[in-house]
Amino acid sequence: MIEITILGQRYQVPEGLTILKAFEWAGFHLKRGVGCRAGFCGACGTVYRFIGDYRLHYALACQTVAQSGMVLGTIPFFPAQRPAYELSTLQPTGETLLGVYPEIMTCFGCNTCTKSCPQELDVMSYMAAALRGGIENLADASFDCIMCGLCVARCPAELVPPNVALLGRRLYGKYLAPQAEHLHVRVQEIRAGKYQAEIQDLKDLPLAELKTRYESRQIEA
């Protein structure tokens, strides 16, 4: 058993549990601060210190093993700035990012965001890309962001990096990514009814015949 502190109260829990499971073992029936339980949704952003150590640590509760001496706190909700925008009216430029989120100019490069990212993303660097109007760089470097909001809670310039990055990715995906011509051709073909008869034929086949067709279909190498 190890001893940990959850929201100010001390508990003994078995060794080897994730922080999330340690909460539950201790009796918390969680509503907030829990989500996918697999590291994808960002619901369980957690801050902790060790007793006697001034340093602050950051983790996803579902992806981190509880250790003896942890003093744990969760962030059930943190307000995040997100102005309304209509993507189809925006230009994929740095001016757009600055127009929607002018406060990003106040970043003074303290790197707290990067230090607090449980995904180990270089948040400050992608925010710098946003400032420079480097949308492709912003989109690529922020791609693995799960929007847990730990950097939002810690940024002394009061910025919301996950939302800036999301806008950057949407601008890139819609306007800057090279177009997939084959996709648009296929959409038109389907609208024109090109495959209708072929599918109808399959629908009309007796089951035995359909099974034969399935078993004998060519598989792309």
Next chain:
Amino acid sequence: MSYPTQIRESMTKVEVTRQRRLTETHPRLSAQERETILKKFHPDYIEEAFRVLRLGPNRGERAPRELADALEAPAVIRHVPELLNDPVSHICDVLVIGGGGAGACAALLAQEYGASVLLTTKLRFGDANTMMAQGGIQAADKENDSPALHYLDVMGGGGFSNDPELVEVLVNEAPDVIAWLEALGTMFDKEPNGRLRTIHGGGTSRKRMHAARDYTGAEIMRTLRDEVRSRGNGSQTSILIWEFRPVVELLLDDQGRVAGAVALDLDTGQYMLIQARAVVIATGGSGRLHYQGFPTTNHYGATGDGLVLAYRAGAKLSFIDTMQYHPTGAAYPEQILGQLVTEKVRGLGAQLCNVEGEQFVFPLETRDVESAAFIRECQERNLGVATPTGQPAVWLDAPMIDLIKGPGTIARELPAMVRQYKRFGIDMLNEPILVYPTLHYQNGGVAISPNGGTQLPGLFIAGEAAGGIHGRNRLMGNSLLDICVFGRRAGVAAAEYAKQAEVADFSLNHLENWEKMRQEAGLQDDQPAPIILPDYTRAQTARTIP
């Protein structure tokens, strides 16, 4: 953490055979062999895990015991008359229940078709299985592919039991869904010339699996969510979002039409009456019911609530006796037991190996067959790898991906998986990983028509809560697809229905009938449903230190 010694011995065998295996392809199973292995080893065929439903629209049909308990349960709401005297909290044209991918799609399209929309969800908007889908989304958009080939793959994968009308819609609208998601700003993996990068999934005859690294569902979900939020600006036709307010009951009018719902505010414990002309249930799956004691890949809130709501209101369910067990759930370390290891790992070329380091199954059989083969390898042949907790496992030889596709492929294509294993001391670039089937997907659900409609006027279903699209087994990449295809269709249909629907007095009279039916069936005062959230606390929790 890394691997303990006894596991390392077996891992060495995998490493020794790797070079040789690079040139070997394990043969696919024949139709006959597939049928045999399913019947003998797939959890759907374990008779004692199922029972017959004693009341409701599917009375006499079999369902997993855990689901049957929820479907037959008494309502959460106990004091109906008092509740109905409460003021109505919100009035809208279309109520969308569930904030995953299907709910977001339905909300967007309902709004585009002129409806005022309330989207209410159990946890946060986007807390859903959609967010966790890693591997990809299918669409037949390449020159050597066609919707007809996609149709054939879907039908064969589903054991030819799928509803052909639903499958036709699914495959025909797939390329349009990809184009729509791109127009919303979703970033799919592409070649420099714009061609979409695609690979195989289990049971596909063409490489039609589109991905966004291994965050495909997350990328789709956060894009859709951002778009919904963009439209939630309080104008007359806008989308209002409620979080931490799951629905616990549908409201019906005296004609049996759906007229709204009752939500429960998880923070305050208050019930909220919602009057709506049409309702879309997009509550997802039920992995958190842990059928047969399996761990699950599913989200914390995946407790099958939508099935319970619809069933109690009189809607028929289909294919509820079949669940999908994803073959590659993490089997080690214990902290991530049951979590998803995306099928994309196999799509990129990783093979399965037994304790001796030898292949025992073609890596891209359909999920039901693949899972059954893993179980056979461990149970019947006794060639599984024993982990310290007793959890059986087989090897998934991830490092061979970089040998086949070039160095850097794993890091580029599977960043989430690499990150997850690194957190627990395993280097997936150089070490194989241990996997075993995990409860993944509810193949069936509420029976729907191609526009998401049910036999209850005003009730529409989309996403994992719907049944019939995938028959008895879903192919990889067809769930992210179906939430978009049928989410959009349900949104349109609900908005159109709402335009002509009368606003009628709502009631909870069906609960009275339900209680009567329960009593006639001799049922006790069981745990109410929807279950809302699983309880993983201990009866005797940790000793608090004073």
